[in-house]
Structures are given as C-alpha cells and as structure tokens.
Amino acid sequence: MAPNIGVTGSTRNGYYIGDVNVTITDPSSASRAVKTRFKRTTSSGEEELTLSNKQASFQIKTDGTYNISAWLRDTRKQ
DSSP states (O other): OOOEEEEEEEEETTEEEEEEEEEEEOOOTTOOOOEEEEEEEETTEEEEEEESSSEEEEEEOSOSOOEEEEEEEOTTOO
16 A cells, blocks of 8 residues: 655645645555655655655745655565
8 A cells, every 4th residue: 555645735826835744654554664765856856765654744845846756665675
C-alpha cells in the first residue's frame, strides 16, 4: 500500500498562497515499513529524503511548482 500525501494551506483561485504543509503517512497498521522515502521536484532540481517513522511532515515556503512522490521501504530489504 502506498503512503498518503496530504497538502494543506491557504488557497486563492485554486492556488496555494503562503506556506504549504505536506504530511506523509503510512495508512497500513500492518506495515513493517520503518522508513518513508519521498522526493520533491522543483524547477531548481530534485531532492530525495528519508524519514524514519510512519508519519512525517515538512513545509514548502518558496513559490514554485512542486511534484512530490512518496514510497515505503520494507524493513526486510534494507
């Protein structure tokens, strides 16, 4: 099962304005994943990070277009 990606923030005319909060969660209580990986892509490049729990969040504070993807890493395949 893929992680859930939630995006919250103030909007105007269908666009986010100000800081945007992104939350990534593992929806499965039976999952053995201990690492959530995510990648965010902007016009200035790509960044891939590992978060060591079943829920993590970060803020986007810079204007731009972002693509965010997330996946879980099985603890049996380190």
